[in-house]
Amino acid sequence: MKFLLYNTLVIFLFLTLITSCNSVEKDTDPLGVSNSKKDKREPKPRNLSEEFKAYWYNGTAEITSYDLSQERYGEIREGSAVTIFVTEDFLPSEQVKANNYSEENISVLKLNQMKNFLTGIYPYSIMSSTFSPVKHTGHALKVSNSVQEWCGMVYAQLNNKNDFEIEAYSYFEGEADQSIKLPKAWLENELWNLIRINPEELPTGDISIIPSFEYLRLRHKKLDAYPAFAGLKQGDSLTSYSINYPELQRQLVIYFNSTFPYEIEKWEETNATQPHDTLRLKTTATKMKRIRTSYWTQNSNKDVILRDSLGIK
Numbered sequence: 001m002k003f004l005l006y007n008t009l010v011i012f013l014f015l016t017l018i019t020s021c022n023s024v025e026k027d028t029d030p031l032g033v034s035n036s037k038k039d040k041r042e043p044k045p046r047n048l049s050e051e052f053k054a055y056w057y058n059g060t061a062e063i064t065s066y067d068l069s070q071e072r073y074g075e076i077r078e079g080s081a082v083t084i085f086v087t088e089d090f091l092p093s094e095q096v097k098a099n100n101y102s103e104e105n106i107s108v109l110k111l112n113q114m115k116n117f118l119t120g121i122y123p124y125s126i127m128s129s130t131f132s133p134v135k136h137t138g139h140a141l142k143v144s145n146s147v148q149e150w151c152g153m154v155y156a157q158l159n160n161k162n163d164f165e166i167e168a169y170s171y172f173e174g175e176a177d178q179s180i181k182l183p184k185a186w187l188e189n190e191l192w193n194l195i196r197i198n199p200e201e202l203p204t205g206d207i208s209i210i211p212s213f214e215y216l217r218l219r220h221k222k223l224d225a226y227p228a229f230a231g232l233k234q235g236d237s238l239t240s241y242s243i244n245y246p247e248l249q250r251q252l253v254i255y256f257n258s259t260f261p262y263e264i265e266k267w268e269e270t271n272a273t274q275p276h277d278t279l280r281l282k283t284t285a286t287k288m289k290r291i292r293t294s295y296w297t298q299n300s301n302k303d304v305i306l307r308d309s310l311g312i313k
Helices: 002-026 050-056 188-197 213-218 301-310
Strands: 061-072 075-091 106-119 122-133 142-149 152-160 164-169 178-182 205-210 226-234 238-245 250-257 264-272 280-293
Touching (some): 075 188, 106 188, 122 188, 122 213, 142 213
Antiparallel strands (some): 142 152, 152 164, 238 250, 250 264
């Protein structure tokens, strides 16, 4: 009887050890990143309404111009901003626009956001592109950003793989030629698309979020996720979505129409001009005009006059 009890105890301890080892293996991926620190949200199919399909799959893009007041170097600069929202087919492996139809293609909502303003004698040109899956939930598949001005250019690109893989290039010392892998977290860039797809999916409360690439590059901040608090306040006509970053002394508020198709009417961004500086200058963008058109077919000299419909030069 004692021998039988001893053998039973040995087998129990052995099975416990095996189970424990297996549990450790499952908690760490091949890259050595603890799964407990990774974003575990699984993509789920979206139920797209007929109204949604009619608006976003009619062969046109939605283009909106904004009157921009941009804070830069402790002063407000007047300029313009444009957002271009359009759906397109996306190659999941190469993570680029598909030229031909394939069942493997993913339908994405693409946002190209552009800003132009002057800092004294020289101009700034900023462009950000975000590609978000439409027919299922999940993080943006790709984000890129470039900033050009007379001093030089910076560029960063994120690809959604097993982790977020980021390549960043800059003419600034200490920022050049970076290759970074980050555990998945919310992306500030992707929230603009999420507003247009389904604002009910917007994260609220305490979140971990990677700030916009534009902000990180202009402020020379580390490419990483930061703690923030997000809030959604619905009104009869306009709804506001706010993100507050205590560590960065940064706030972003996006105002959009409360009913479909949830057009973005304006936004405000407030940042500390210097670390621990009490000066707060607010960047604002307010809608001027909005059109829906197939702009990629309007590239002749005779089409330049169409820019008047957006109120931009």
